[in-house]
Amino acid sequence: MQRHIRGKWVCRACETIEQAPIPAHIIDKGLASTGLLAQVLVAKYADHVPLHRQQSIFARSGVELARSTLAQWVGSCGVQLQPLVDALKQELLQTSVLHADETPVQMLNPGQGKTQRAYLWAYSSNVLGELRAVVYDFCHSRAGQHSCNFLQGWSGALVCDDYVGYKQIFTGSKVTELGCMAYARRKFFGLHAANKSLIAGFALEQIGKLYDIERQAQGLNAKQRLALRQQYSRPILEALQQWIQRQRQQIPDSSATAKALDYSLRRWAALTCFADNGHWPIDNNWAENQMRPIALGRKNWLFAGSLRACQRAATIMSLIQSARLNGHDPYAYLRDVMTRLPTTKQRDIASLLPHH
DSSP states (O other), X not given: OOOOOOOEEEOTTTOOEEEOOOOOOSSTTOXXXXXXXXXXXXXXXTSOOOHHHHHHHHHHTTOOOOHHHHHHHHHHHHHHHHHHHHHHHHHXXXXXXXXXXXXXXXXXXXXXXXXXXXXXXXXXXXXXXXXXXXXXXXXSSOOHHHHHHHTTTOOEEEEOOSOGGGHHHHTTSSEEEEOOHHHHHHHHHHHHHHHOOHHHHHHHHHHHHHHHHHHHTTTOOHHHHHHHIIIIIHHHHHHHHHHHHHHHHTSOTTSHHHHHHHHHHHTHHHHHGGGGOTTSOSOSHHHHHHTHHHHHHHHHHOSBSOHHHHHHHHHHHHHHHHHHHXXXXXXXXXXXXXXXXXXXXGGGXXXXXXXX
16 A cells, blocks of 8 residues: 655645645556556466456455456556557567567457457567567457558568468568478478378488577677588588478378478478578577467466457567566566656657666
């Protein structure tokens, strides 16, 4: 409980009463402290505790809070924190390499009386770069236009999977497609796990050598990493491509082995271009890791209430996960930011971002 004492003064000449103004607050005239608001947000989006469970937890401590009140706090904080995520997005789009991924989320469709499948998109900074940030974008579908809208005007290299929705970005634009070697590896891993395929086993061995080289490159700068890749990774890739092409000629089209080989051959240019640039990552595991909190969360809250609620949730999750990536305690970060945000000028908003 916080107690604010606001003094009153009376002018003896004109008998006018003056009172100290109410301290600026993240929610105008709100009673909840920034510490309580931060606790509710972190519990919901970092610890995956739905609001009805939080209501029960508060009740055990003798604090009666309506679930509607908690929901209103979450929505209001999402609106007030949006300028920070807008600034974070601007800084993210100033980098030359991005990771992208998407995952389905059930969203309530009141008109139909049931849920529909919506999608949460994640755009994260380069795992090999200095910036540590992720911005989530919630959309009502998986249409490729959503990624085009988010990345409008951006040029660089985008690491993504083979989803057709991303193809619009690479058509007639200055965006280079980078494939995910880990995704190609999973094709062979599943094949090897199912029937101990010798072809899949050899492919896994060669891809494993590529990752051994990447582990050796950790801590090196881009120039040194490129030299290492050119000397060791490029010969492995060239030999692997020739081997895959020979094997494919001997495999029936309908077999699972053919499908695994075809994926690598179809994506070969995107999968292997990392070897020609020291700034480009070998896979998209970094973006997939940013989806793990979402996968855990949806097992608890099951579905989102509306598109607007989803978008506000994406705002809060962007700040929480970016704070984590920069080594901050999400609760301490949000509490500090929401305390300072009401008195921070618009031109100084970027100073509140996690990496600053």
